[in-house]
Amino acid sequence: LRVTRTPMSDADQALAGHAWTLRDVTQQRLAEDMRDRFLTTATHELRTPLANIRAYAESLATVEDIDPESQKRFYNIIQSEAVRLSQLVDDLLDVSRMQAGALAIDRREMDLARLVDEVTQKVDASMQEHCIDFRCELPPKYPKVYADKSKLAAAVVNLLGNAAKYTPDGGRVTFRVEASDNTLEFSVADTGIGIGPDELAHVFDRFFRSDDDRVREIPGSGLGLSLTQEIARLHGGELTVDSELNVGSIFRLTIPLEEAG
């Protein structure tokens, strides 16, 4: 509560008393907290990839006789850092849309088999890079799905990407797609670092990142799960998690299989 006191004077300019104003500033404080976290995250998460892009581009431009192998490696770093940047910008935009209640989905009949292909291909490289045993358990027959394909794909990629990020090398990630009569479920189980009970309640909060050093050394904005949860909700579904510290996590995204409209 914010209390302000304003002196009031009468017609002769003599002090006649004070007007007291009481204002609930909780919302304002929350908005300020959010803005601070937004700025810290944006600054840190934008700076690192930008610095890398500059450094590697400069080397390519100025260092003579770079062997072709290093040259290729530098180009790849520049490219992946640029992808990371545009992902961050997209997430920040989606989060501000979400805050304004303006994150919308475009539900249509979509090809689930294709979505599954696309998302697995997208995360395959990072699974391989970390020597993760990546298993897919897919249904024999895909149901008809009405959903926003690109948003749903982004949500699933985010869960798989997190599993790859937070699972130490040599671990296992199992991606399962299951359809019952009226529900479609994507689940992502990992044998990773897990999440402790205190933090589990906060993983879907905007900008939340664990205090665990193993998380802190990995780049991230803390936006992915809040957006993924919102995408599930916009489809009338939900995102849930079970996790045990140092054992692993399982995230489940379910959406109802009903016809649009």
Ligand code: ADP
């Ligand atoms: P980011 O990965 O960018 O930090 P997210 O919103 O995707 O943001 O995740 C929020 C936090 O939840 C992560 O920082 C991490 O602490 C925790 N988390 C998410 N997925 C996993 C996972 N598969 N295993 C362990 N911790 C996870």
